[in-house]
Amino acid sequence: MTVTAAVAAHGARTLPGASGNLLLALAWRNLWRNRRRTWLTACGIAFAVWMLVFAWSMNDGTFDIMIDTAARTFSGHVALQDPDYQEEPTLEHVLSDAPALLDQAKGLASVKHAAPRTMGTALLSVDERSFGAQIVGVLPEAETGWSTLASSITDGRYLQAPGEIVLGAPLARNLHAAVGSEVVMLGTAREGGVAAAAAQVVGIFDTGQVAMDRSLAQIHIADFRDAWRLRDDQVHVIALVLDGPRQSAEVAAQLQQPGVAALPWNELMPELVQMVDLKRSGQGLFFVLIAVIVVFSVVNTFMMTVFERTPELGMLRALGMRGGQLQILLHIEALWLSALGIGVGLLFTWALLAALSGTGIPLPEETRELVAAYHMPDRLYPAYSWGATYVAAAAMLLGTQLAVLIPAFRVRRMQPVEALRKED
């Protein structure tokens, strides 16, 4: 056997991972040689984990409330409609056989309410005053119980029967209409005819969303079908209300079928998606900054560790430990450290979120009026984010491993004689 082969044969039996329990134990115990520094660094990691998971969960809870509120105001969490209606919302794009679709939707456990709607535009007139508006034909009993609009009546009451109309407050002001006023509607019916109807104002609503209140009126779906010439089994939209927005995609997928587009809230309200994404981007950037600071603290910790243990590391090299094996030892120490920090951070976060999930965080007095106008609750509740948990844990695990690369590079290049001499 040649010299090189003899040494190579020795090397073949010294794989770094071979029977690694002592290496794991050594790495763990090494952490506790300087308890204060280990805890400080672990707490830094825990803080970053808490920061991301807690903030993300609180934001998710807030976003859920915003989305839910927006969905309950009008669109629902999922909408069933003709595949072309989203791009071209005209009278012609109707869903036929609506009763069967309603039955199918109501058959799903996640669906709490299903409201059939017809939609068109008309010129509304009260005496001499006229304004254009969107007319929505609804089944009143399908709207009450969930619709923010139905519960936002500030004067009069919500629809109960055909021959009635409810108006948004600004629209009513523009028309000089009040409860009891007679409103005449003139529009273009399906297939080009004239759609004409009259109804008595029974209620004025104020959802807090000015654009909608200024341009929306609701009448009974039977009146709409009569005036706009739709069949009794035709609707434009079936709005579905679920327990919350998070089931939207699943329910939409279940109801997707030929001739029917099932759209979850994020496709119905893209502007809301943009706002949520924007806030999350800012939050992500903040977390990256925190993570970078934590990673630098880990670099500092391990630089100090290597500095203090230089003679010992030199001794290990002298005994025959390879540079790569020493690097693995440092990586395992970093793994333990990050696991400790992540564990502490998650335990603290879970405890805090568990406490807050019951009580919520009350909003400041001055904010309460504002959110009340949008029919939102005056407390913020968290919605636990597993996604943020995975991201935080992965970022800290990866960050600490990267942080160890710099001291590990020094350890790999360490010459045993020079390292041992540091002892003197």
Added chain:
Amino acid sequence: MSNEVVSVRGVSRVYAEEAVPVHALRDVDLTVVQGEFVSLAGPSGSGKSTLLNVIGGLDRPTGGDVFIDGVLLNDLNDTQLADLRLHKIGFVFQAYNLIPVLSAQENVEFIMQLQGVGAAERARRAREVLQALGLEDMSDRRPGEMSGGQQQRVAVARAIVTEPALLLADEPSANLDSRTTGELLELLKTLNEERGVTIVAATHDPLVMSYAKRRIQLRDGQIENDSGPA
């Protein structure tokens, strides 16, 4: 020759990074055969530690060849040198140099783990060696819970548990009192005579020299006197 454990031929070591180059070793020739107990003695700066480091593959000579158990060290890279130290050389350092967070048993086992020995096997061998060195009661103690002499005995246990071709000791008695030094040297003598362990010890302790079968005196990086093989 087949029983040559150490063969140093024309070795020199110059520290050129100093303002004035320092010749720590000058053209040293030395052969140690299997079963010898050699002491390297000399005043500070004589080159005994440098020679020990060069023999142990911890330092590279600037000239000459070093063979350990037939392997030419000059051709080996850092990883190969580490592997050679792991498998062929046991070290006993002046300051014990045990891993402070591991128990005596774990310290002895650790070197075997690096060699890839299974957990059960290395536990058995570590227990055997500790028992042979009278340290069975210390196996669960960490270095901080042992005396200097006990720590040095654990270091010897660690050095011999892998049955290396060569045991190198750098000032092994420097931190020990005379009684403990005597006990350590009796241990090394027993290992040398009964187990045939080849020992090279750098020392300026006359007691250590008195136990060595062969005494080499260095001065100014050269071998001044060699009592020759016993």
